[in-house]
Amino acid sequence: MLKVENLKLGYDGVPVIFDVSLEVHEKEIVSIVGSNGAGKSTILRGLSGLLKPMAGTITYMGQKINQVPAHKLVEMGMAHVPEGRQLFGKLSVKENLMMGAYVLKDEVTKKDCLEQVFELFPRLKERENQAAETFSGGEQQMLAIARGMMSRPKLLMIDEMSLGLAPVLVDKVMDSLKVINSIGITVLLVEQKVQEALEYADRGYVLQNGRMVISGTNEELLASDIVKKAYLGM
Numbered sequence: 001m002l003k004v005e006n007l008k009l010g011y012d013g014v015p016v017i018f019d020v021s022l023e024v025h026e027k028e029i030v031s032i033v034g035s036n037g038a039g040k041s042t043i044l045r046g047l048s049g050l051l052k053p054m055a056g057t058i059t060y061m062g063q064k065i066n067q068v069p070a071h072k073l074v075e076m077g078m079a080h081v082p083e084g085r086q087l088f089g090k091l092s093v094k095e096n097l098m099m100g101a102y103v104l105k106d107e108v109t110k111k112d113c114l115e116q117v118f119e120l121f122p123r124l125k126e127r128e129n130q131a132a133e134t135f136s137g138g139e140q141q142m143l144a145i146a147r148g149m150m151s152r153p154k155l156l157m158i159d160e161m162s163l164g165l166a167p168v169l170v171d172k173v174m175d176s177l178k179v180i181n182s183i184g185i186t187v188l189l190v191e192q193k194v195q196e197a198l199e200y201a202d203r204g205y206v207l208q209n210g211r212m213v214i215s216g217t218n219e220e221l222l223a224s225d226i227v228k229k230a231y232l233g234m
C-alpha cells in the first residue's frame with residue numbers, strides 16, 4: 001500500500017531524515033518508534049504531503065506521490081492525525097468530526113460516515129454536542145482519531161497517540177485502533193512508547209537520529225538487543 005524508498009526530509013534545506021525506507025501493507029498495523037527528536041513526526045509530515053521530500057520516493061497504491069499536495073492525498077484515502085490532537089476546543093464533538101469530512105462530496109455520504117464513526121465510538125455519540133475542550137485527554141485522543149476516520153481513509157497515520165495519557169487510557173485508545181483495523185483500515189502509528197506500540201503492531205521500525213536502525217515483526221523487535229537496551233531499560 002505504501003512504499004518509501006531512501007527518503008530524505010528536512011527543514012530549510014537541513015536534513016533530519018536520512019535514507020529512510022519502509023513499507024506498509026494493506027490491513028497491517030505498523031509502528032515507527034523512537035525517542036524525542038528522532039524524526040517520527042517529520043516522517044509523517046513527509047508521507048502526508050506537508051513536507052516535500054529532498055530525495056527518495058514515496059509510492060502509495062502504486063502511484064508516486066512525492067509532489068501530490070496534502071489535500072489530494074486525503075482524497076486518495078490517507079488521513080493524518082497530528083501530534084497534539086489539534087482539535088477545535090470551543091467547537092462541539094460533532095462539529096470537530098464534520099471538519100474531518102471536508103473531502104466527502106455530499107451530505108448523505110457525510111451523514112453515513114458520521115453514523116459509522118459514532119458506532120465505532122459510542123462515547124462520542126453520547127456527547128456529540130459537548131465542547132471538545134471539556135473532554136478528558138483520552139476522550140480528546142479518541143475524538144482526534146475519529147475525526148481522522150471522517151475522511152473515510154484507507155490508511156490512517158497517527159502521531160503519538162499515547163501522549164499525555166495514563167497507561168490504562170493508552171490501552172483503551174490502542175484497543176480502538178484494533179477495532180478500526182478490523183474493519184479493513186491500515187494503520188501507521190508513530191510512538192515514543194516503544195513497548196506499547198510494538199505490542200499492538202504487526203511490524204515495526206526503530207528510528208534513531210533520523211535513520212532506521214532495525215525493523216521486524218513485533219516479536220523480533222521486542223526480543224532484539226537494540227530495543228531492549230535503548231527503550232526497555234533491560
Ligand SMILES: Nc1ncnc2c1ncn2[C@@H]1O[C@H](COP(=O)(O)OP(=O)(O)OP(=O)(O)O)[C@@H](O)[C@H]1O
Nearest residue numbers: 011016034035036037038039040041042043083192
Ligand atoms: N518546523 C521545524 N523546523 C526546523 N526543525 C524542525 C522542525 N520540526 C522538527 N524539526 C527538527 O527535526 C528533528 C526531528 O523532529 P521530529 O519532531 O520529527 O521528532 P519526533 O521523533 O517526532 O520527536 P517527538 O517524539 O519529540 O515528537 C528534530 O531535530 C527537530 O528539532
Ligand SMILES: [Mg+2]
Nearest residue numbers: 040041083160
Ligand atoms: Mg513527534
